[in-house]
Amino acid sequence: MRIILLILTVIVFSCNPKKEVKEAYQWPGAVPPVAEKKDHETGMHGDKRNDEYYWMADFFSQGPDSNKVVEYLTAENAYTNTMLSGTKKLQEDLYHEMKARIKEKDESVPVYYNGYWYYTRSEEGQQYFKYCRKKGSLKAPEEVLLDVDQMAEGHSYFSASGFNVSPDSKLLAYGVDTVSRRQYTIYVKNLETGEVYPDKIFPTSGDSEWANDNRTLFYTSTNSKTLLSEKIKRHKLGTDAKSDVVVYHEKDKSNYIGVGKTKSEKYIVIGSSATMSSESRILDANDPEGTFQVFQPRLKDVLYEIEHQDGKFLVVTNKDALNFRLMETPESQTEVAHWKEIIPNRKDVLLEGIDVFKDHLVITERKNGLIQLRIRNIRTQAEHYVDFGEPAYAAYISSNPEYDSKNLRYVYTSLTTPSSVYDYDMETKKKELKKRQEVVGGYDPEAYVTERLYARSRDGVEVPVSLVYKKTTEKSAATPLLLYAYGSYGHSMDASFSSSRLSLLDRGFIFAIAHIRGGQEMGRQWYEDGKLLRKKNTFNDFIDCAEYLIDKKYTSPAHLYAEGGSAGGLLMGAITNLRPDLWHGVIADVPFVDVVTTMLDESIPLTTNEFDEWGNPKKKEYYDYMKSYSPYDNVTKKAYPNMLVTTGLHDSQVQYFEPAKWVARLRTHKTDKNVLLLKTNMEAGHGGASGRFEYLKEVALQYAFMFALEGKVEVEGEGE
Numbered sequence: 001m002r003i004i005l006l007i008l009t010v011i012v013f014s015c016n017p018k019k020e021v022k023e024a025y026q027w028p029g030a031v032p033p034v035a036e037k038k039d040h041e042t043g044m045h046g047d048k049r050n051d052e053y054y055w056m057a058d059f060f061s062q063g064p065d066s067n068k069v070v071e072y073l074t075a076e077n078a079y080t081n082t083m084l085s086g087t088k089k090l091q092e093d094l095y096h097e098m099k100a101r102i103k104e105k106d107e108s109v110p111v112y113y114n115g116y117w118y119y120t121r122s123e124e125g126q127q128y129f130k131y132c133r134k135k136g137s138l139k140a141p142e143e144v145l146l147d148v149d150q151m152a153e154g155h156s157y158f159s160a161s162g163f164n165v166s167p168d169s170k171l172l173a174y175g176v177d178t179v180s181r182r183q184y185t186i187y188v189k190n191l192e193t194g195e196v197y198p199d200k201i202f203p204t205s206g207d208s209e210w211a212n213d214n215r216t217l218f219y220t221s222t223n224s225k226t227l228l229s230e231k232i233k234r235h236k237l238g239t240d241a242k243s244d245v246v247v248y249h250e251k252d253k254s255n256y257i258g259v260g261k262t263k264s265e266k267y268i269v270i271g272s273s274a275t276m277s278s279e280s281r282i283l284d285a286n287d288p289e290g291t292f293q294v295f296q297p298r299l300k301d302v303l304y305e306i307e308h309q310d311g312k313f314l315v316v317t318n319k320d321a322l323n324f325r326l327m328e329t330p331e332s333q334t335e336v337a338h339w340k341e342i343i344p345n346r347k348d349v350l351l352e353g354i355d356v357f358k359d360h361l362v363i364t365e366r367k368n369g370l371i372q373l374r375i376r377n378i379r380t381q382a383e384h385y386v387d388f389g390e391p392a393y394a395a396y397i398s399s400n401p402e403y404d405s406k407n408l409r410y411v412y413t414s415l416t417t418p419s420s421v422y423d424y425d426m427e428t429k430k431k432e433l434k435k436r437q438e439v440v441g442g443y444d445p446e447a448y449v450t451e452r453l454y455a456r457s458r459d460g461v462e463v464p465v466s467l468v469y470k471k472t473t474e475k476s477a478a479t480p481l482l483l484y485a486y487g488s489y490g491h492s493m494d495a496s497f498s499s500s501r502l503s504l505l506d507r508g509f510i511f512a513i514a515h516i517r518g519g520q521e522m523g524r525q526w527y528e529d530g531k532l533l534r535k536k537n538t539f540n541d542f543i544d545c546a547e548y549l550i551d552k553k554y555t556s557p558a559h560l561y562a563e564g565g566s567a568g569g570l571l572m573g574a575i576t577n578l579r580p581d582l583w584h585g586v587i588a589d590v591p592f593v594d595v596v597t598t599m600l601d602e603s604i605p606l607t608t609n610e611f612d613e614w615g616n617p618k619k620k621e622y623y624d625y626m627k628s629y630s631p632y633d634n635v636t637k638k639a640y641p642n643m644l645v646t647t648g649l650h651d652s653q654v655q656y657f658e659p660a661k662w663v664a665r666l667r668t669h670k671t672d673k674n675v676l677l678l679k680t681n682m683e684a685g686h687g688g689a690s691g692r693f694e695y696l697k698e699v700a701l702q703y704a705f706m707f708a709l710e711g712k713v714e715v716e717g718e719g720e
Contacts, residue, residue: 175206211288275612321345394494455548487518565589573631
């Protein structure tokens with residue numbers, strides 16, 4: 001998920017006879033495509049629900065209308081290109097401006113593991129990267145493990161992930177996706193000879209885990225149609241993947257599964273988790289052909305995650321603990337009856353997770369919407385917190401694969417602080433800045449202001465809002481402001497830095513994040529109050545934050561913009577139905593807007609995994625509630641704001657036909673003359689284009705759209 005930001009261009013004056021001047025953007029008088037209607041009944045529980053654009057789902061099934069789908073999406077792209085044709089140069093300028101801030105020749109901070117320093121590096125002009133290592137010392141010769149730039153040649157989309165080095169450091173397993181459906185093929189490379197073995201494992205999630213014999217690989221096998229993570233399989237090097245043994249088959253389609261290893265490297269762990277319950281299985285990593293044992297059978301409404309440390313298991317769980325608590329249990333007695341509380345549940349603190357070291361425990365907590373890192377010495381039980389010192393920020397534990405280490409690596413960023421990698425000595429409390437994201441061309445954080453406000457929602461809840469703007473920006477009804485939010489799955493939107501955003505701030509915009517319910521910023525209850533039959537709190541919070549900012553004279557409806565993607569795109573669809581008058585422009589990026597149809601169709605990827613988030617519409621209570629807010633179902637004859645809707649033809653998370661159908665229905669219902677555009681990336685999926693720079697072209701398109709809505713675009717005109 002990306003935060004899509006807005007950008008403005010500067011007025012450029014020269015003494016030439018012709019100069020760049022700003023004037024209102026003239027939208028071309030092009031006629032938008034009109035999609036064919038075909039009646040299709042999709043209602044249930046006695047409800048009549050006609051979906052006249054249901055045929056648009058035919059592309060993946062290659063049904064009779066599959067070619068018509070491509071024709072329609074192509075026509076919409078052509079219409080969008082025509083409507084934004086006057087911004088073509090602006091889009092090019094924006095792309096180059098944003099690209100120029102990115103350091104092209106760069107290198108990640110090396111991570112030490114098992115005798116090697118691992119890192120990635122990028123080269124000037126290259127879209128991807130090289131995965132490298134050095135043995136023993138950073139002065140040692142470099143080994144290029146994977147040249148992803150070379151691997152990606154000839155592919156319009158390319159993703160390499162799941163890098164997994166064997167315990168003896170001789171083999172590398174990795175996943176490749178060239179379609180953007182998140183269906184990966186796992187390969188294995190011999191790092192001593194450079195040979196890529198003939199073992200090819202598909203379809204998978206891309207991630208894998210080695211047993212300690214360096215010959216056995218455990219991985220997650222996915223369903224080729226629903227994309228569900230269904231089975232954990234065991235692969236022996238040199239054997240046909242078709243004969244791989246299923247070591248676990250998840251029968252509950254609402255659960256996600258995966259496989260990993262404890263940091264101590266003693267156990268292989270299979271995790272199975274739904275929104276409200278989870279279960280783990282463990283196996284001695286030295287006995288890959290053994291049988292996985294259930295750690296604790298799944299319990300209703302109980303989540304737990306495990307880690308191994310010093311002869312015991314640590315358990316993070318919400319059992320009898322809304323905001324989670326930390327427990328421990330002996331290796332030989334893993335059932336819940338033997339769990340002993342180490343850190344209790346707290347009403348005002350969410351326990352998000354832990355990282356274990358031989359002598360230390362790092363606890364990630366969230367209080368007042370902000371991350372805290374709590375360090376505990378397990379020998380002395382002494383504790384302290386890492387000091388960050390800003391009012392709004394994001395911090396998270398980075399890669400710390402070494403178990404026997406006193407050093408913690410974490411990443412810190414804020415709305416004004418570029419991403420910064422620190423090494424922190426957990427005993428001396430000294431921190432060392434290893435690297436800060438370089439903004440090419442210079443950047444002065446002192447030129448910007450960040451604020452943390454609290455907007456009162458209609459039911460009296462205080463909703464945090466994080467803002468950033470340039471010190472010279474005047475807050476007024478004429479000030480443009482972009483309000484962003486997500487608000488689903490308990491995913492907290494922390495305040496982080498964006499170099500692209502500088503173009504927005506430098507030209508007088510305010511950027512704001514509404515930390516609405518449905519996320520988990522203010523604790524687990526914050527999430528519980530924004531899902532299932534309380535989902536409308538998410539939409540109301542966002543609207544109330546917008547009205548608060550207008551009331552406080554930060555902006556006005558004539559200059560207020562809203563943006564959200566995926567489940568945040570559902571938010572965009574809902575708020576345009578509920579309060580279309582409040583926004584001058586809305587960007588809905590890969591939006592989940594046809595909630596009822598998708599949740600009724602269990603053949604659609606990921607549907608069954610989502611029942612605990614949205615509800616199962618086969619139950620009338622949930623069907624009625626979903627239909628009452630689903631953007632597609634609530635399009636009516638009225639004026640809508642200017643809108644840009646984006647999608648990817650190969651999207652595996654939100655299928656392309658949801659936004660396509662939504663736009664088609666909006667076209668037949670909207671009573672205004674505002675702009676409505678649909679842009680489909682015909683070669684990408686949910687995350688958009690791959691590569692370090694290609695995605696910036698998509699951002700530039702969205703920025704140009706918003707800039708045009710502000711009424712001014714640079715054009716050539718006669719000067720004096």
